[in-house]
Amino acid sequence: MNPFDLSGRTALVTGANTGLGQAIAVGLAEAGADIVAVGRSAPSETAQRVESAGRRLHAIAADLSSIAPVSEIVAQAVQFAGAVDILINNAGIIRRNDSLDFTEQDWDAVIDTNLKSAFFLSQAVARTWVDGGRGGKIINICSMLSFQGGIRVPSYTASKSGLAGLTRLLACEWAGMGINVNGIAPGYFATNNTEALRADETRNRDILARIPAGRWGDPSDLAGAAVFLSSDAAAYVHGTVLAVDGGWLAR
Numbered sequence: 001m002n003p004f005d006l007s008g009r010t011a012l013v014t015g016a017n018t019g020l021g022q023a024i025a026v027g028l029a030e031a032g033a034d035i036v037a038v039g040r041s042a043p044s045e046t047a048q049r050v051e052s053a054g055r056r057l058h059a060i061a062a063d064l065s066s067i068a069p070v071s072e073i074v075a076q077a078v079q080f081a082g083a084v085d086i087l088i089n090n091a092g093i094i095r096r097n098d099s100l101d102f103t104e105q106d107w108d109a110v111i112d113t114n115l116k117s118a119f120f121l122s123q124a125v126a127r128t129w130v131d132g133g134r135g136g137k138i139i140n141i142c143s144m145l146s147f148q149g150g151i152r153v154p155s156y157t158a159s160k161s162g163l164a165g166l167t168r169l170l171a172c173e174w175a176g177m178g179i180n181v182n183g184i185a186p187g188y189f190a191t192n193n194t195e196a197l198r199a200d201e202t203r204n205r206d207i208l209a210r211i212p213a214g215r216w217g218d219p220s221d222l223a224g225a226a227v228f229l230s231s232d233a234a235a236y237v238h239g240t241v242l243a244v245d246g247g248w249l250a251r
């Protein structure tokens with residue numbers, strides 16, 4: 001038996017239409033999982049790639065800047081799949097400004113999407129597991145700013161540091177119920193989220209000079225970690241935040 005095989009499982013992935021969420025959804029599908037993709041934009045390209053891997057994708061349109069859609073998302077996912085086995089809290093935004101000028105709006109928008117929605121979606125999915133007498137896997141997409149300060153992204157650093165803390169807290173509360181809660185901390189990946197950094201010649205050069213692997217991450221570099229933490233191979237892994245960063249934190 002292959003302990004990394006996800007055949008017969010269903011993964012709910014937020015923000016799966018693009019970037020890291022798309023790469024994670026495709027990686028999980030290639031390992032055998034069906035996908036429930038939750039987000040604002042239609043995940044057409046992701047659906048095509050999941051279907052090419054021989055799996056199904058069900059899209060749920062929802063805006064996770066508030067927790068209003070959470071119960072409907074879980075109800076629809078359960079209706080599609082019977083049960084959700086894996087939850088990937090990936091949807092996230094970033095707002096950049098000097099802390100002296102940072103607005104309440106940019107604070108709330110980031111915290112609500114990156115942290116509050118991840119918690120209440122985890123709660124809603126975990127309740128289905130506890131009610132059904134079964135376990136499951138939750139993976140929170142954290143950041144280097146779960147460990148470091150960064151600059152000009154105060155709400156983002158607060159949200160991602162909070163998400164790493166929440167990962168540990170939920171692991172402590174739910175490990176005994178067969179629920180594995182872990183995080184993945186991507187380093188610097190080439191996606192929409194980092195477009196501004198890559199467009200700034202100085203920041204781009206400084207970042208690349210610090211990455212031992214010498215390149216920006218490609219979203220496909222994340223798939224292996226996501227498959228591992230979603231699989232039986234990670235049965236005894238609880239509350240860890242796995243860095244996939246080309247060696248950035250080791251520097």
Ligand code: NAP
Nearest residue numbers: 015019020040041063064065090091092188189191192193
């Ligand atoms: P991205 O290309 O900007 O993707 C963000 C995803 O989140 C999109 O699918 C987006 O959907 C979704 N999303 C944003 N706001 C939403 C909302 N209110 N409701 C529902 N979905 C929403 O960025 P990415 O780099 O792939 O980021 C994915 C995750 O990885 C984020 O949590 C980010 O913080 C984290 N991360 C990225 C990096 C990096 O280097 N790229 C590093 C560390 C962590 P729409 O297109 O519909 O808005």
